[in-house]
Amino acid sequence: MTPSITARDAERALRTALSRGGEWAELYWERHHVVALTFDDGKLEDAVTGLDQGAGIRIEVGDQQRFANSNVADADDLMTLAGRAAAGITDAVPGTSFESLRQEEVPRTHAVAIDPRTVPIERKVGLLRRVNELARAGGAKVHQVTAQYRESVQEIVVANSEGRFRTDTRVRLVLSVLVTAKDGDVLESGYEAIAGTLGFEMLSDEAVVAAAETATRRALLNVAAEPAPAGTYTVVLSSEAGGTLIHESVGHGLEADLNLKGMSVYSGRLGQKVASELITVVDDGTDPGRRGTAAIDDEGARTNRTVLIENGVLKTYLSDRKHAKKLNIPESGNGRRESFRSLPICRMTNTMILPGTSDPAAILASVPDGIFVKKMGGGQVDVVSGNFAFEITECYRIRDGKLAEPLRGATLVGQGPKLMSEIDMVGTDLGYSVGTCGKDGQSAPVADAQPTLRIPSVVVGGKVKGTAA
Amino acid sequence: MSERLKNDAAVEHAVEALRGLRGTIGEVFFRGSHSTSVEVKDGAIENVLAHGERGIGVRVIDGQRVGFAYTSALSSEGVRACVDAAHAMSRVAEVEPDLQIATDSPPVVELGIHEDGERSVEDRAAVAVEVERVARAVDPRISGFRKTTFSDSGTTTIFATTLGAWGRYRESSSGVGTAAIATQGEERQIGGHGEASRTFSGVSAERVGRRAAEQAVGKLGARPFPTQRIAVVLDPWQGMQLVGAIGTLFNADSVLKGKSLFKGRIGERVASARVSVIDDARKPAGLRTAPFDGEGTPTRRRELIVDGTLQGYLTSLKTARKLGTEPTGNARRGSYAMPSRISPSNLHIANGAEDASAMVAGLDRALRITSLLNLHTIDPISGEFSLGAAGDYLERGVKQYAVQGITIAGNLVALLSSISGVGNDLTFGGGGIGSPTLVISELSVGGT
Known part of the structure; x- marks a missing residue:
């Protein structure tokens, strides 16, 4: 689809933006089509579609x-906006150099086979109906099922x-399943989602069935599980658990904006050992079809595979244009924004710990008493102290190197660099998870991945026996 | 696309287009806003952001099926396309006999939520600069700021239905927030605070700077903490996090779907007798105050829990009809792009009788929570939570040392029942939520 603003429109707007001074200007234009369907309580509860179109103009002045x-609806609106952006500038020198715009095609690492906009809405509703039936077939303890479909086509x-003029079209789909199981007074839930920067082909029947069954199995497992204990344990994180750990404990701390301000536990540590030598961390915005993948970032820079930590040594940070310059590091293509309403900030795309050399089965067998985390949920980090917490949505006790009883309601807490230096076994496998990351009030689609890991000692949050609350 | 429609014209166009669809009724919700944010860093302006936004959300009811669409392309073609898209979505929806739209215009009421006024970028920046000055003056260990932002906004909401309801209101807000960094040797800690008000003069740089600095400095020297059960103190700002989390328990939609632990419990004891919970959409100048909700229902003040006993739920038109009760005006709109969702307005725990400091001084040993991580993972259905935390270990109300790397776990409903103290220091925060200081008699703390 051709963009509805031309290079000529953009150039006029940029020249207006710089007419009162400023060294550099940028136009970000966006048209965002959304379909969101929610199937809840046995029926289609919400059917929403919408079109959001707008632009943001940024000027650097000192x-x-x-x-x-x-x-914005048209080129006139764009010119008005450029005038507004420039209006506040009074004390700078006009006459900044200006390069004529050159339109440039950036190659994509994958192609969308089926544009979801061409798929009849009835088929999308049909997917949710199928998920609902599959989950409810899980038995009498299945209490509620919420299935959601979201398609997002973002043209930028x-x-x-x-002189930059680049375009991208990001087709992203999410199908999520939340199953609540009830047993007596205990209500517990199980969640699973499939998501990617892909077309409707992503939602194959096998994938949809697997998601519904996994969410149902997880809800039924949790409702019958013992409350997790509280205390310090040896923990094995399965590759299936997904990468919330790397995202929270390391990833945010490597974002260049926080490092420039000396605000991350990783600030000023380039070239230093910040993790066990078993640990190599990569952010890869080019990983084909993943949820955090795009051809260009939201400043038009090509996305990259960036090695952040190599065998435990800090190599670089995740940067946008401004912070790459200030820190004198290569621009990594990690300037992302939620929409035209926000300034770009440094953030992750698809972030992973690369596989190591240990057999995943041997890692489990090595633990006489501990906790096995099969699936992680949401997490959060305080980047200044490095303290993080993440939710565990499926886990088991390990006894004599084998999986024992399931546990529910657990959280892992720790400090990023400390935890990363303590990991003492890294598996040969790799598992992905998908999520939506929040930073400075902006959300961004991301994916995370990790191999099976062993952490010798970490705080697990759960209940202390005998407590009332 | 051309011919930009003014606010009222966009709504009228949409209503006309809705009337043109045969056999349908419909609703139009317009929201237009402009805001300015100034971000400062170490006394100098770093970013100036000016934001403008206008759009409509349209609901079409065809027979007993509803469809929703939104657009920010407010030309006559854009509005018509949006109405058609909503109509198309209604065809896949299921029959819902309890759907309704407003027939009466909500009355006009003065709630003190709008202030006219122009101010310069420099006036806005001055508030943020003052926050940083105050914070640095609190303690020499304040070494910098992640970001200090002042924002203000003005918003117009217009609501109309094909059955003749029409309403409109304007609101304004100003807010400032910061995250201060405290440094001591190799250790760094962050402390954040932000406040908002309907008026420019209602924002206090002094309070924001002071609290952010005290939060950051207070965490220095934090130690690990042994796993145990212990009394927990939540100051009003931490109490608000609890109040925010319990909001969904009152949601009639969750109740009807069996997803609320308060289902079937009206008239029963659901919290400690010291606890009363109020949702007041008419609180003068409240940050969530509004004359009517996203369905045009007039709002009101509601007592949800009185002395520990559950009184009622928060409802929309549809859920009220299903429950056989009155709509409470809680079908709120997050934006024009979102359908109405049941949510509280100015939800708060009512002020208690006890002096907060005396109440805390009466505890032999307690953990005062200073920050919580992962609040978004609280399961609203089961009420179970397990969160990362930092805090201060207190003996007889006196801080012994800061602790970090701990977890707190429990269940929201059990927690409401174990509130053993409610202070007389009710405070409202930036989200319109309010709480006094709370004491939880005992909670699981995970650590070493």
């Missing part, structure tokens, strides 16, 4: 950024006064 954004144009 160390300041001036940014104006609004919905990024142009700047250095």
Whole structure:
């Protein structure tokens, strides 16, 4: 699909933006189509579709950024917006150099086979109906089923006064299943989602069935599980658990904006050992079809595979244009924004710990008493202290190197660099999870991955026996 | 696309287009806003952001099926396309006999939620700069700030239905927030605080800077903490996190679907007798105050829990009809792009009788929570939570040392029952939520 603003429109807007001064200007234009369907309580509860279109114009004036954004319908709106962005500039020198825009195609690492916009809505509703039936077939303890389908087609144009004019179309789909199981007074849930930067072909019948069955199995397992204990344990994180750990404990701390301000536990540590030598961490915005994948970032820079930590040594940070310059590191293509309403910030795409050399089965067998984490949920980190917490949505006690009883309601807490230096076994396998990351009030689609890992000693949050609350 | 429609014209266009569909009724929700944010860093302006936004969300009811669509392309073609898209979505929806739309216009009421006023970027920046100045003056160990932001906004909401309801209101808000960093040797800790008000003068740089700095400095020297059960103190700002988490328990939609632990418990004891919970959509100048909700229902003040006993739920038109009760005006709209969702307005735990400091000083040993991680993982259905935390270990109300790397776990409903103290220091936060200081008699703390 051709963008509805041309390089000529963009160039006019950028020239207006710089008319009162400023060293650099950028236009970000976006058209975002969404379909969101929610199947709940046995029926289609919500059917929403929408179109969001707007632009943001950013001007650099010395160390300041001036940014104006609004919905735009046409080129006239764009010019008005450029005027508003420039309006605040009074004390700078006009006449900045300006490169004519050159349209450039950026190759994609994957192609969308079936554009979801071409698929009849009835088929999308049909998927949710099928998920609901599959989950409810799980038995009398299945209490509620919520299934959601979300399609997002985001067309963007990024142009700047250095002559950049690049476009991207990101087709992203999510199918999620939340099953609640009830046994007496105990209510517990199981969740599973499939998501990617892919077309409707992603939602094969096998994938849909697997998601429904996994969420159901997890809910039934949790409702029958013992409450997790509280205390310090040896923990094995299965590759199936997904990568929330790497995202929270390391990833956020490697974002360049936090490091420039000396605010991360990783600030000023380039070239130093920050993790066990078994640990290599990569962020890969080019990983075909993954949820965090795109051809370009939201400043128009090509996405990359960036090695952040190699055998325990910190190599670089995740950067956007501004922070790459200030830290004098290569621009990694990690300037992302939620929409035209926000300034880009440094953030992850698909972040992973690369596989190691230990047999995953041998890692489990090596633990006489501990906790096996099969699936992680959401997490959060305080990047200044490095303290993080994440939710565990499926886990088991390990006794004599074997899986024993399931446990529910557990959380892992720790400090990023400390935990990363203590990991003493890294498996040969690799498992992915998908999520939506929040930072500074903006959300972004991401994926995370990790091999099976052993952590000798970490705090597990659960209940202390005999407690009332 | 051309011919931009003014706010009222966009709504009128949509209502006309809805009337043109045969055999349907419909609802239009318009929201237009403009805001300015100024981010400062170490006394200098770093970013200036100006935001403008206008859009409509349209609900079409065809027979007993509802469809929803939104657009920010407010030309006559864009509005018509949005109405058609909503109509198309209604065809896949299922029959829902309890659907309704408003027939009466909500009355106009003065709630003190709007202030006219222009101010310069410099005036806005000055508030943020003052926050940083105050924070640095609190303690020399305050070494910097992640970001300090002042924002203000003005918003217009217009609501109309094909059955003749029409309503409109304007609101404004100003807010400032910071995250201060405290440094001591190799250790760094962060402390954040933010407040908002309907008026520019209602924002206090002094309070924000002071609390952020005290939070950051207070965490320095934090130690590990042994696993145990212990009394827990939540100051009003931490108490708000608890109040925010219990909001969904009152949601009639969750109740009807068996997803709330308060289902079937009206008239029963669900919390400690010291606890009363109020949702007041008419609180003068409240941050969630509004004259009517996203379905045009007039809002009101509601007592949800009185002395520990559950009184009622928060409802929409549809859920009220299903429950055989009155709609409470809690079908709120997050934006024009989102259908109405049941949510609280200015939800708070009512002020208690006890002096907060005296109450805390009466505890032999207690953990005062200073920050919580992973609040978004609280399971609203089971009420179970297990969160990362940091805090201060107290003896007789006196801080002994800061602790970090701990977890707290429990169940929201059990927690409400184990509230053994409610202070007389009710405070409202940036999200319109309020709480006094709370004492939880005992909670599981995971650590070493």
